[in-house]
Amino acid sequence: AQKITQTQPGMFVQEKEAVTLDCTYDTSDPSYGLFWYKQPSSGEMIFLIYQGSYDQQNATEGRYSLNFQKARKSANLVISASQLGDSAMYFCAMRTGFQKLVFGTGTRLLVSP
């Protein structure tokens, strides 16, 4: 069975600092995709970054980068230069075979001035 584990219920960071949100995954499928989504209090899920299981390079999207360690089955999200608007829930998710996403329980990030 596919599973995503996010062990940090909450994280605090000061504005302009970098923060790492942890994600580990479990699957026996050799082909999979890993996603990070941001969910503000308004509820919508905002796509941040994607990493394919066969991608050789770590994905980057602006201030977001994904630290993909395949052997450890981890896919941590790094946010550089945090902004107040980054305060939200962050979900790691995985897609395998049937195209559905399996989500973790999320990490609440709070950015302080």
Added chain:
Amino acid sequence: DTGVSQDPRHKITKRGQNVTFRCDPISEHNRLYWYRQTLGQGPEFLTYFQNEAQLEKSRLLSDRFSAERPKGSFSTLEIQRTEQGDSAMYLCASSPMAGSTGGYTFGSGTRLTVV
């Protein structure tokens, strides 16, 4: 195209009543997904459609739940005889056939409260 639309945004209903939610996906997306998110949890998969065909249903989807996508465009999710445990955010997402890099676009969700 303005993205995935869900209607209504909020719904309060009495236990035992039926409710129906609507999702309008991005027009060129073939696949449509429904997820349920309870407080403090990540979204859980309920069901998905490829065009008008419902290809997978989660065990979470009891007999009281039914979803349709009659013409391969918009979709409806109906809950019959609502229970307090049905209170949750219901999220819809769509993706193109390949469903790859960032291809999932989510709507803002319908928040259901059963009193």
